Amino acid sequence: MSRTDFLRQQMGLGPIWQPRGEWFADHPALRQTQQQFEEQGDVADAPVTTPLVATADPKRETAASQPSANLAPPVEAATPAPVPPASELDWEALQQAVAACEKCGLCKTRTQTVFGRGNPKARWLLIGEAPGEHEDRQGQPFVGKAGQLLDNLLAATGLDRDTDVYIANVLKCRPPGNRNPTPDEILACEGYLHQQIAHIQPTLILALGRFAVQTLLQTDRPIGQLRGKLHDYRGTPLIATYHPAYLLRTLPDKAKAWQDMVFAKRQFAAISR
Numbered sequence: 001m002s003r004t005d006f007l008r009q010q011m012g013l014g015p016i017w018q019p020r021g022e023w024f025a026d027h028p029a030l031r032q033t034q035q036q037f038e039e040q041g042d043v044a045d046a047p048v049t050t051p052l053v054a055t056a057d058p059k060r061e062t063a064a065s066q067p068s069a070n071l072a073p074p075v076e077a078a079t080p081a082p083v084p085p086a087s088e089l090d091w092e093a094l095q096q097a098v099a100a101c102e103k104c105g106l107c108k109t110r111t112q113t114v115f116g117r118g119n120p121k122a123r124w125l126l127i128g129e130a131p132g133e134h135e136d137r138q139g140q141p142f143v144g145k146a147g148q149l150l151d152n153l154l155a156a157t158g159l160d161r162d163t164d165v166y167i168a169n170v171l172k173c174r175p176p177g178n179r180n181p182t183p184d185e186i187l188a189c190e191g192y193l194h195q196q197i198a199h200i201q202p203t204l205i206l207a208l209g210r211f212a213v214q215t216l217l218q219t220d221r222p223i224g225q226l227r228g229k230l231h232d233y234r235g236t237p238l239i240a241t242y243h244p245a246y247l248l249r250t251l252p253d254k255a256k257a258w259q260d261m262v263f264a265k266r267q268f269a270a271i272s273r
């Protein structure tokens, strides 16, 4: 058994996750592509395996100056979120500012802030919701069972959690009892996330769960309507998928999350050409 198959088996994916010819055709992105061609009356030429993709990453000159024939305008353009403060901090100063932050009430109940983990120069940026109990205790995002599931998804996608990605959350402090973040807490904290993204300059953002997606895209639409499309966060392509903690509670959606990872990997390859 290959390492990838082993990881898939560990995630409980079983043989149904083995690549099959028609499996990926059920992804919403491809259904939409097919629908577009049907509307144009050109079904016979529809590129069934060509997903909807966004503009090239403007920060990577090669992609920006040589747009691929497969690249098209972004499907979903978000209303720009508030611009970060002019006084942007360098990476280390930003970490220190977060560690000392008292901008919302969560500073009173946290054990410590959770800034992020991984490679700050990574081309993949994964963004979750907020630290949970284990994260609050260890000072790292995505530890515990949700973290293990995410690590397995990354490994099955061929990504190393320490070198290929950076992982952060919208909130840097744990909401007590793992309740949902409030709008005021998100408003107080999201500036740190925008500055992290500006520093990392990822090629692709994977937003995990409703709070990350809705914060970055400034929308109130549910994940189910947002996944399977390439969105735009200030010029950086963004893909929405489910939060690993949600997947632990809703096993049938694991297969959708895996579809999203495959979709993300294909988009990354197209953008990086």
Ligand code: SF4
Residues within 6 Å of the ligand: 098, 101, 102, 103, 104, 105, 106, 107, 113, 171, 172, 173, 185, 188, 189
């Ligand atoms: S959640 Fe964010 S804004 Fe609130 S205290 Fe923590 S770091 Fe500051």
